[in-house]
Amino acid sequence: MFEGVGLHTGEPARVVVHPSDAGALWVQKGQTRIPVRWDYVVDTRRATVLGGEGITLSTVEHLLSACWGLRIGSAVIEVVQGTEVPALDGSALPFLQAFEAAGIVPCPHAPCFVVAQRWIVQQGESVASMMPGTETAFAYIQFPAPLGVQAGVFGLRDYATEIAPARTFGFLHEVEALRQQGLAKGGSLENALLIDQNGYYNSARFADEPLRHKVLDALGDLMLCGACPVGFHLTLIKAGHTLHRELARLLMSECNRMEAHDGGMAPGY
Numbered sequence: 662m663f664e665g666v667g668l669h670t671g672e673p674a675r676v677v678v679h680p681s682d683a684g685a686l687w688v689q690k691g692q693t694r695i696p697v698r699w700d701y702v703v704d705t706r707r708a709t710v711l712g713g714e715g716i717t718l719s720t721v722e723h724l725l726s727a728c729w730g731l732r733i734g735s736a737v738i739e740v741v742q743g744t745e746v747p748a749l750d751g752s753a754l755p756f757l758q759a760f761e762a763a764g765i766v767p768c769p770h771a772p773c774f775v776v777a778q779r780w781i782v783q784q785g786e787s788v789a790s791m792m793p794g795t796e797t798a799f800a801y802i803q804f805p806a807p808l809g810v811q812a813g814v815f816g817l818r819d820y821a822t823e824i825a826p827a828r829t830f831g832f833l834h835e836v837e838a839l840r841q842q843g844l845a846k847g848g849s850l851e852n853a854l855l856i857d858q859n860g861y862y863n864s865a866r867f868a869d870e871p872l873r874h875k876v877l878d879a880l881g882d883l884m885l886c887g888a889c890p891v892g893f894h895l896t897l898i899k900a901g902h903t904l905h906r907e908l909a910r911l912l913m914s915e916c917n918r919m920e921a922h923d924g925g926m927a928p929g930y
């Protein structure tokens with residue numbers, strides 16, 4: 662069970678992740694279920710929001726990123742309270758650690774599929790692409806000073822130590838405007854890396870923590886293809902949730918052609 666405050670709503674949020682052998686990820690509230698899939702995404706402005714059938718679950722990407730890290734492609738995410746996944750520390754690490762503590766290990770039979778061709782989506786200067794590879798990611802972000810440009814290549818086999826701990830980030834000067842839009846209400850120094858005119862306001866976990874968080878977000882959003890993509894090289898240039906969702910849509914078209922494998926989370930969780 663994950664409990665805390667929602668990053669954007671600022672309201673108490675509680676979700677429980679249940680093992681499932683359904684071969685897919687679902688969001689459930691009461692008796693109603695919706696699939697964790699790109700065509701159930703209702704908003705991508707600041708976070709990935711799933712919705713439909715009277716269910717809304719916002720900011721799913723960090724939880725889903727931890728699912729990618731452990732190849733959890735089959736589970737039910739039950740919404741117990743609120744409409745948002747709790748922010749916890751703003752990264753995917755608490756989700757990953759809880760799954761690991763529950764005895765979940767990457768499952769060789771999880772519904773994964775190996776990326777077999779190149780996919781690219783582009784919007785203005787933003788690019789997100791995937792091609793067959795050895796689980797690596799190149800990311801590039803560009804913001805006004807002091808954040809500026811960050812770029813790097815990451816080996817995703819080190820996801821747990823190099824990517825999962827990277828927290829969501831925000832700009833101090835934007836906080837007020839976001840709150841007026843009803844966003845970032847739960848954001849704090851406990852669950853976000855804040856950036857002011859001098860640089861990082863609180864201490865960063867990595868010198869390029871925002872860049873790594875972009876990779877974290879993308880891996881979570883790519884789970885919206887309906888399976889766990891593996892065997893790829895990912896490229897992210899100024900990309901965000903909207904482009905990630907588009908890439909997930911293309912991946913699903915490839916995934917649908919691949920043979921699905923049975924399997925899921927380890928029992929006893």
Ligand SMILES: [Zn+2]
Pocket residue numbers: 722723829874878
């Ligand atoms: Zn994020």
